Amino acid sequence: MKDDIILQVENLHTGFLVDNVPLEAVSGVSFSLKAGRVLGVVGESGCGKSVTAHSIMQLLPKYGRITEGSITYTRATGEKIEIQKLRRTGNQMRQIRGKEISMIFQDPMSSLNPVYPIGDQIAENIREHEKVTKREALDRARKLLEDLEIPSAAERLGDYPHQFSGGMKQRVMIAIAMACNPRILIADEPTTALDVTIQAQIIALMKKLQREHGTSIMMITHNMGLVAEMADEIAVMYMGRIVEYGSIRQVMKSPAHPYTQGLLKAVPVLGMKKDRLYSIKGSTPSLVDRPAGCEFASRCEYATEACRQVPRAVEVEPGHQVRCWNYKEATDNG
Template sequence: MDQKDILVQVKDLEVYFYNNQRCNKAVRGVSFDICRKRTLGVVGESGCGKSVTASAIMRLLPQLARIEKGSITYNSEENGPIRVDRLEANGRIMRSLRGQEMAMIFQDPMTALNPVYSIGFQIGENLQYHTAMNKKERREKSVDLLRSMGIPAPEQRVREYPHQFSGGMRQRSMIAMAMACDPQLLIADEPTTALDVTIQAQIFELIEKLKETRETAIMLITHDMGVVTELADDVIVMYMGNIVERGTVEEVLRTPAHPYTQALLESIPILGKGKNQVLEPIKGSTPDPFNRPPGCQFAPRCDYCHERCSSMPEEVSLGGTHGVRCWKSGGKPV
């Protein structure tokens, strides 16, 4: 990948949560790139660090969380490389980036949208802060955004409130709000949660359209491998704060190398195989983050567990962009 195509570069990121005199190392040494006109799929079970990583990029971590190590570099077209991790979370520079150059679609639109303000006001608020538009222009832009998201009667809907919208329309309104200022980076945190398949397909089409027409770089967070297959170009698989496998969609999904990735794929029903197909759930449960096993975090649940797994393996290359952290992989050191 050409260096100029990399929009966001995350290197050796570590995020810790401090609570009741205990430290939860939620993200541990994570490195990846988000490239223009490509979708990076971030997959893994709940609690693996997906949303924390996204919040760190947007500098929206809660007060109890801290970026302990590593770097987050945003390559702005106007201002060059910006070390986001060194910016004040609510400082002038970060506020100018957030909403204008980088935007986020949150997991639950009912809690992300303010119930006491109209949809048009909430979209226009972003435009008011980042553009020189007057009130009439902001209203027209809000209507155009809702129309482009496939919301019927946008002139009427722009005056309505979140409780008057269906789940799918709220989610599309969130996308409209995120895309109001044509950001270079869009982070979508499980954008199709609790939506029916018809609305999911519409949102998939919208995200693909944004990537192609506006050259947006997309970070798609999900635990649904079907969504990854549909939308992603590159994939990283996270478990207990670590990246255990990475590569293109074809590399990771066609030839999964880590036992965790294999287990995720085996637990998904395959269309056309009928009701008699055998689904293999991942045995056990994720460890207590305050009482982690030594070495490989997946070892207690892994069928291939060995003495070597008491120490964490380094990432090895399996060819191309395919990398994995597993003792059984037999790859070459990165």
């Protein structure tokens, strides 16, 4: 079961129609998530991580659309479901969303309802998918909060979201996402808003839950250090494409794309002064004027004439792919 693919994304293109102009935020992304494993998806802000996640969950806004490609989810029974073919609000998607595939959002406040106690919010999520009494659901909610090491869990069920600190709120979000014991958890920058110590605690808790429940996780973050802590495989995204993909060991040990090398250099080391931290020069181009050829070329010290063409994915070693014409030079000097 271990190496079975539970989610396969193939050539995904997702776009938005903004003022009648189509913008493509995800441009031909392919990856697979294996059962019981953690896939890290990294990249700077705006590279299409959340849009990829929202495509999988069918949570795009009305003016957003999957224009090409497929998202195949394999149920526990072995049945394969092409998510992009389901209606967003149809029964099948509602069954999958929250129960089989669930998501932790970047901003906990926007997904918790301020006017309901958190116990009710967790219980409601359970009762949406399973036939249990309110009392049973609340009991499970309490157990989940205990698993997530929230002190005085039983009393805290009656508290409202504003009574929780940022870190505790994020634990509640994890509890809601894990309430129905999903097979896949998509965690979209689950710790970005938190300080470093709290981040470490949340990551440790997620690892524990993942081990105990065998959940497959897609861990989205702009933090390379965090991915190294948790993930088995890593996909590095830039401007809606995966520019490097491989096992954590392969990519950390021999990053082949100049962008990946830059992200790794930018990982803060404990005790290092913030102003000494490396950052990749320039910024991500706008989707409105997407450059022709390699989108990273304008920021890349290895750019050559060849980079006027969009690079093909090449295999550096088995299972390790990169989209860069000059990866050999970059690897030698990086």
